[in-house]
Structure formats: C-alpha cells, structure tokens
Amino acid sequence: MKQVLTGIACILLTVPLDAQVPPAFTSLTLDEAIARGMETSRRLAELQSREEAAAFAVEGRHVAERPNVAVQGGYTRTNHVDEFVITSPVRPPQVVYADIPDNYRTRLDLQWPIYTGGRGDALERAARAEQAATGEDLAAARSDLRLEITRAFWALVTARETEAVLARSLDAIGAQVADLRSRLASGLIAPNDVSSAEAQASRQRLLALEAANQRAIAEADLRRLTGVPAGRIDVRVPEADTRVPGTVTVTVRVPPTVPDSGRSVSVPVSTRPERRALEQRARSADARADAVDATGRPQIAVGGGYDYARPNPRIFPRTGQWRTSWDVSINLTWSLWDGGRRGADAGEARANARAVRARAEDFDRQATFEIEQRQLELASNREAIGAADDEVRAAVDAERVVGERYRVGVATSTDVLEAQVTRLQAELDRTRAIAGVRLAEARLQRALGQ
Numbered sequence: 001m002k003q004v005l006t007g008i009a010c011i012l013l014t015v016p017l018d019a020q021v022p023p024a025f026t027s028l029t030l031d032e033a034i035a036r037g038m039e040t041s042r043r044l045a046e047l048q049s050r051e052e053a054a055a056f057a058v059e060g061r062h063v064a065e066r067p068n069v070a071v072q073g074g075y076t077r078t079n080h081v082d083e084f085v086i087t088s089p090v091r092p093p094q095v096v097y098a099d100i101p102d103n104y105r106t107r108l109d110l111q112w113p114i115y116t117g118g119r120g121d122a123l124e125r126a127a128r129a130e131q132a133a134t135g136e137d138l139a140a141a142r143s144d145l146r147l148e149i150t151r152a153f154w155a156l157v158t159a160r161e162t163e164a165v166l167a168r169s170l171d172a173i174g175a176q177v178a179d180l181r182s183r184l185a186s187g188l189i190a191p192n193d194v195s196s197a198e199a200q201a202s203r204q205r206l207l208a209l210e211a212a213n214q215r216a217i218a219e220a221d222l223r224r225l226t227g228v229p230a231g232r233i234d235v236r237v238p239e240a241d242t243r244v245p246g247t248v249t250v251t252v253r254v255p256p257t258v259p260d261s262g263r264s265v266s267v268p269v270s271t272r273p274e275r276r277a278l279e280q281r282a283r284s285a286d287a288r289a290d291a292v293d294a295t296g297r298p299q300i301a302v303g304g305g306y307d308y309a310r311p312n313p314r315i316f317p318r319t320g321q322w323r324t325s326w327d328v329s330i331n332l333t334w335s336l337w338d339g340g341r342r343g344a345d346a347g348e349a350r351a352n353a354r355a356v357r358a359r360a361e362d363f364d365r366q367a368t369f370e371i372e373q374r375q376l377e378l379a380s381n382r383e384a385i386g387a388a389d390d391e392v393r394a395a396v397d398a399e400r401v402v403g404e405r406y407r408v409g410v411a412t413s414t415d416v417l418e419a420q421v422t423r424l425q426a427e428l429d430r431t432r433a434i435a436g437v438r439l440a441e442a443r444l445q446r447a448l449g450q
C-alpha cells in the first residue's frame with residue numbers, strides 16, 4: 001500500500017502545474033453584463049465627451065460678454081517725405097508735417113461688448129439646447145445598449161442550446177446509420193435505406209455547422225458589447241428557476257484561429273479607410289485644441305505695403321498728383337484677460353478630441369467583431385461544402401437504388417419522388433454552401449479594408 005501511495009505521489013508531482021490548476025472563471029449575470037457594457041462602451045464614452053464639449057460651449061457663450069483686456073505694441077517704418085515748414089519773420093520756422101520714418105505705438109486695449117442686440121443670449125440658448133440634446137442622445141444610447149446586451153445574451157443562450165440539441169441529434173442519426181449498415185450487411189433492408197439515412201446525416205451535419213457558427217458569432221458579439229477579453233464565453237442557465245436570467249461564465253482561453261487557405265487572417269483594423277479617417281479627425285481636433293492654447297501667448301505679426309495713390313494721404317499738403325509711399329511694420333498683441341473664453345474653447349476642443357478617439361476605439365471593436373464574424377462564416381461555409389458533397393453523393397446513390405428497385409417492381413413511385421426531392425435538396429444545399437463561401441470571402445475582404 002505504501003508503494004502504491006508513493007507511486008501516485010510521484011505521478012502527481014510530475015504533472016505540470018498549469019494542468020493541476022483549473023482555469024479561472026468569471027461569472028456574469030445579465031445585470032452584471034449590462035453594467036460591464038455600460039462601463040466599457042466606447043459609444044457611451046464618445047457621447048459623454050460630446051456632452052462635456054457642449055458644456056464647455058455653453059460656458060464659452062456665457063463668458064463671451066465679459067471684458068477682454070490685451071496689451072498691444074508695434075513699430076512701423078515708413079518712407080521719407082518732404083517736411084512742410086511754415087516760416088515767419090517774427091518766429092522761428094515751425095514744422096507742420098515732419099519726416100518721421102520710425103513710428104512706435106503701445107496700447108492697453110479694453111473690449112467689452114455692452115449690447116449685442118440679443119446675439120450673445122441667442123448663442124447661449126443654442127448651446128444649452130445642444131447640451132440638452134446631447135444628454136438625451138446619451139440616455140437613448142444607454143437604453144439601446146441595454147437592449148442590445150440583453151439580445152446578445154439570450155441569443156448566445158439560444159445558440160448554445162441549439163448547438164447542443166443538434167449535436168445530440170447528430171449522434172442519434174449517426175447511431176441510426178450504423179444500425180442500418182449492420183442490418184444491410186445482414187440482408188434485412190434495401191441499400192437505399194442506408195443511403196437515405198447517410199444523406200439525412202450529412203444534412204444534419206450542415207445544420208450543426210451552422211449552429212456552431214451562430215454560437216461563435218453570438219459569443220463574439222457579447223464580447224464586443226461587454227468588453228470581455230478574447231476567449232470563450234460559456235452560458236449557463238440555472239435549472240432551479242428558469243425564470244431567473246442565466247449567468248455568463250467567461251473562460252479566458254485563446255480561441256482557435258480560423259483557417260484561410262491554410263493560414264489565419266490577422267490584419268490590423270487600422271488599414272481600413274474609415275479608421276484612417278477617424279485618426280485624421282482626431283489629429284485635427286488635437287490641432288484645434290493646440291491652436292486655442294496658442295492664443296494665450298503673445299502674437300507677433302509683420303505687415304507692409306506699397307501705395308500709389310492720388311491724392312496720397314501720407315503726402316502733405318494733399319495734392320491732386322499720383323504719389324508713392326510704403327510702410328513696413330511689426331506688431332505685438334498679448335491677451336492679458338479674456339474672461340475665461342480661452343479655457344472654455346480649449347476644453348471644448350479637447351472634449352471633441354476625446355470623443356473622436358472614443359469613436360475610433362468603438363470602430364476598432366466593431367471591426368474586430370466583423371472580421372471574426374466573417375472568418376467564422378468563411379470557415380463554416382467551407383466545411384459545409386464537404387458535408388454537402390457527402391449529402392449529394394448519398395442522395396444520388398439513394399435515388400439510383402430506388403430507381404432500380406422501382407423498375408423491378410419492389411418500390412413505389414412515391415419512393416422515387418421522395419428520393420428525387422432529397423437529391424434536389426442536397427444539390428441546393430451544396431449550391432448554397434458554395435455561394436456562402438464566395439460571399440463570405442467578399443465580406444471578409446471588405447472587413448479587412450481590401
């Protein structure tokens with residue numbers, strides 16, 4: 001007995017550690033799935049950012065009627081002009097229009113809109129209405145997400161049960177085919193009975209493949225909505241009370257790759273033009289925020305011009321002759337206090353940038369789910385072609401045997417008609433499977449941005 005226990009202990013010690021520890025499970029009820037979806041939804045994050053941007057817009061319209069104080073300075077260089085001097089025998093010459101090419105200017109500027117005819121109030125009301133509309137959009141999006149998660153949850157429950165039922169049905173019909181083959185070997189039945197059963201089994205296998213594909217798509221959809229990491233989602237409905245929503249058990253395992261011509265398809269969603277457009281919009285929003293921040297720093301500008309006028313206002317005294325003049329200037333403007341306009345504009349720009357990024361993240365989720373869905377459809381349809389080929393072969397063989405039996409008078413015309421209908425249905429299933437492969441390939445290429 002001691003040797004037996006020692007042997008068992010040695011075997012247990014040689015088993016890898018990861019094989020001894022069962023995989024971790026995270027169980028989610030329907031309410032918890034909804035709460036997780038509300039927390040991780042990028043669509044809601046986008047609308048929340050837009051609501052925040054609308055609040056900053058309201059603040060910006062509100063402070064637009066506050067004073068704006070700025071300091072200004074400038075230097076202008078002009079062309080030389082002839083001085084105009086008045087001479088008098090009793091007084092020294094008096095310069096009336098001097099030649100001063102260097103001109104300097106400083107100014108403490110105050111701008112305060114006292115009356116705008118209702119424009120400021122109208123803009124503020126419009127901003128508040130937009131903020132209220134964004135809040136309603138957010139509430140509607142929450143309701144839609146709650147409904148979508150509920151739909152995906154019970155769709156997964158239904159798909160899992162359908163897959164299980166079809167699997168049991170496939171096992172039963174497989175046992176029936178094996179029994180019919182043994183009876184045929186004993187000479188108790190006709191060969192067409194076995195062929196008909198094999199055709200039925202092939203069609204049942206087609207249905208099982210479709211059910212497995214629908215279950216995998218439902219899992220991917222629920223992962224997309226709840227933000228669950230990549231892995232398998234197992235649905236378990238308590239048997240004690242079927243009226244209580246079931247639980248979703250998340251198994252963190254890497255799903256098998258779907259073959260595509262002998263290899264798995266793995267292309268980043270950033271290759272799609274829609275994703276690149278969102279990236280450009282995010283950069284544009286960041287640039288607008290930087291532009292708003294830049295208004296708080298001194299602004300320097302250079303100007304200049306060349307005039308040819310009649311009369312030229314820079315020439316004194318004014319004459320009716322064509323005269324030329326020029327000027328070059330450099331100006332400095334620095335806003336000291338704007339009543340909060342810059343902060344509101346910058347906050348609105350940054351909130352819009354966050355909204356665009358949230359939309360890009362939501363697009364990534366959608367595109368990842370779409371690619372996975374198209375890969376699953378492609379793999380399922382390719383396997384369905386093989387099952388349909390088996391169904392066609394079995395149906396053709398059954399039709400041939402029934403035709404031979406009918407000619408010798410041991411089968412009825414009804415048997416012949418049923419065999420023909422079965423063969424036509426098998427050919428239709430094969431055509432549908434081929435069309436499904438071609439359509440799945442086209443959809444996958446579109447999902448990959450090709």
